[in-house]
Amino acid sequence: MGGGRQMEFLQQMINGLSLGFVYALIAIGYTMVYGIIGLINFAHGDVFMVGGYFGFFAATMLHLPFIPTLLVAMGGAALTGVIVEKIAYKPLRNSPKLSILITAIAMSVLLENLVRLKMTTDPQTYPETLLPAHVIRFAGLSIDNRQLIIIGMSILLVVILQFIVFKTKTGKAMRATSFDKDAAALMGINVDSVISITFAIGSALAGAAGVLFGILYSSIDPYMGIMPGLKAFVAAVLGGIGIIPGALWGGLIMGLVETFSKVYISSSYSDAIAFSILIIILIVKPSGLLGKKTREKV
């Protein structure tokens, strides 16, 4: 029956968007870091996970309500991201790309296992009371209010980010450094601080995503960052690595593609399909959707 189908489609659309925004928040962090120092920060997915756990602590130990929990998670994640940068990436700034990659991967495994040691592999549950679920039913749709809040929250965070990047001095410094690190340094910009700030902001967003994820799917575990991290990374590349709006669109597309391929094609192949479509896009337009073809000068 047509009406039912449409409703289901809309329902899945919302499912896809809320998932997509979670991916987008993570992807933005990837893309910011890549834009500044050309590094694939493999540990980023785990910063997302750490944020989720910070939020868990805030909610269960400190009994904080939603917004403070979110802030605690973002702060904790930002701190984690900056520490990782200082310990692992900064000393290797002039090393071959691949060594940094290995370090990032090692960092990722380290974070996962540190959390596992403390918290065990068992999933921890976000308290229901943090953001009580109300299923809003209208016109045959069942919308989880939390999905709407997540979408709203994510849009807000992205807007704030855009403001920071385009309307503040720090943002200007960030943009300058991502264009040309050396020139920026020569202009008096403290490149080290800029890099740390970039990590902090990107990680904070991932931390927020961690909390939203924990609320939406109610459980967190030490390995929850692996797959979303991977998909968010793909999202960042899809949108054009280094380009923030690209990461946003990339994340949304990833969320939608994943959801719809589960519904209309096959739930067992959804991961493979998601990867395939993106590989195709990369082959057809390698600089990503919003990227510009940069000519490599010799």
Added chain:
Amino acid sequence: MFKKKMSLLLSMAMAVGLLAGCGAKSASTTGDIKIGVVLPLTGAVSSFGKSGQNGIKLLEDQVNKAGGINGRKIKFIFEDDEGKPDTAVTVGTKLISSDNVVAIVGPLTSGSCIALGPIATQSKVPMITGSGTNPDVTIKGGEYVYRACFIDPFQGSVLAKFASGDLKAKTAAILYDNGNDYSKGLAEFFEKGFIAAGGKIVGKETYATGDKDFKAQLTKIKPTKPDVVLLPDYYGTVGNIAKQARAIGINAPLLGGDGWDSAELFKVGGTAVNNSYISDHYSANDTASLVVAFQKDYKAKYNLEADAMAVLNYDAAKIMVEAIKTSGKTDGQSIKAALQKTNLQVVSGKVSFDANRDAIKGAVILKVDASKFNFIKKLVP
């Protein structure tokens, strides 16, 4: 120079390390009787592994306090297989060849059992698993592999019969992890049993291990209006799925297998898992004296409620210890012969082995309600 020195040093370290490990073979006729244990102490199902470890350690205490086996103390040597089959083989081989254990208890996951079984048989070391429910464990494992629990075909058909007969379900939907052998196996056996009982499968959806978002699949299942929904996976995932299912309005009773059995289920699933039924190995409500005594001892030692994994591993270890005691010897062949003749009442029921070395054991159906698993009925094969 540095490179030269370093490579030399490293290669020497390697060589020393390799040789250092091969020490003298310890005698197996005096001293402690060493029994190897392979469990997932880390990894995705580490809480199962920890429970199993607790159960076995409890047995160790009890047996040794009572004088051990024919005067010799027993010592369980625990190794972690991380829930991975190739790690299971590596640590299993270590237990057999380096630690010279006389027998192995475990592994816990079917995948690890299937991988390690042939090695145990090759080395003539009897192996007993308390929880590997995939039929291949004994089929592919060989002569020395024993299984102290029921198998998935039995579990699946028990669930199907219950759903069709007791719950009067005519239609069922299944949502399972097609990358997990346990989940996939149980789903398939339930389907067979349910269709055989006259039912119809109206929805069959899958997800990948580690997925958190099931809304797409659940939204697909909902309009088919199944009478029951089968979620044959472990507690962590199931709790989540149940929550999402209830949130979008699927109110049919849920079904599950022994993978649900953990106190953690309620932490993740909350009230969403109420009105569900699972097949399991034993019921905590059982008033049999062995069960009550076990629960009391377990609580006294660990201040935790015993769960199915603790019980199953305790039982498996106990069966093995009894076999060693009965055989009077510590060589593999004698122990195996004694194992085959096992007829023992353990916490999870009466155990004897059939020609396939599978335990002839019943199952129970438990109702999940209000943070408890409540006994409904018992079924025998």
Added chain:
Amino acid sequence: MKKEFRNTIILLVIGVILFLILSFLMDTEILNRYYGRIVILICINVILAVSLNLIIGITGQLTLGHAGFMSIGAYAAAMATIQLNVTFPVALLLGGVAAGLIGYLIGLPTLSLKGDYLAITTLGFGEIIRVVITNIDQLGGGRGLSGIPPKTTFAWVFFIMVFTILIIYNIARSSQGRAMMSVREDEIAAEAMGINTTKYKIMAFVIGSFFAGIAGGLFSHYLMYIKPEQFGFLKSVDLVTYVVMGGMGSLTGSVLSTGILTILPEFLRFMNDYRMIIYPIALIVIMRFRPQGLMGTKELSMKIFDKFSKGSDEDAAFKGK
């Protein structure tokens, strides 16, 4: 005689001697089954590392999907043995060819991508392969493929390892190898010099995948039971670690680092809970203080053999330059 040829013979001789020593140790149980198993796993991992080094180290193409080719070889070889009842060497060959073929099909469109994009595409393909295998019931899917006859022995594994090292060594020293290295160093300049970079990239990719497939076949006939999860992204990452730790472009380095990194988890097994914390920390420290890996891009020098006629071959082998 030509230097490469002489070196090949010498390496072969060293190989045979090593084999005899190790076989002796294993047969007399001085190295018991547990250690024997580690040795075999090291050999399989070396084949994987060396084949990956051809792609990453020598040709400079970052691939994160190498475990996918291993799995293709593992499954193809296993099915060939089980279904078609072919002999072991034929099964292995089929596994390698299957992997190489898929390597070619994947390489064609993707090798035009650069750097991180190539990395993520290969990662994607690795995942796709895994998901596809998980969904093919005839291969056991998520339940895994069991009942593979245990045909892998130390002899097979060791000599295929030596064979692989020798082949890749010779490729590296050939004109094709030099072309590959020029792609690594500066792709644009290489193109400008008239080198068909795509051709050499694909060549390295296909050869690398072929050997990964062979290693996979050895693996499946050793473990007797394989599951798709064993060949996921984390395994590919392991393999890349072996290569980078040893030094990209250095085959000796790959052999050494693979040996160390395969043994290390076993040594750290007693502190199992902390193993996966110490291990990555160790990696990070090594990357910090010696990011070029153990051997950088250098190999063991064969010049020593000019001076010594015979002697302690073990000794000489480790007096690198």
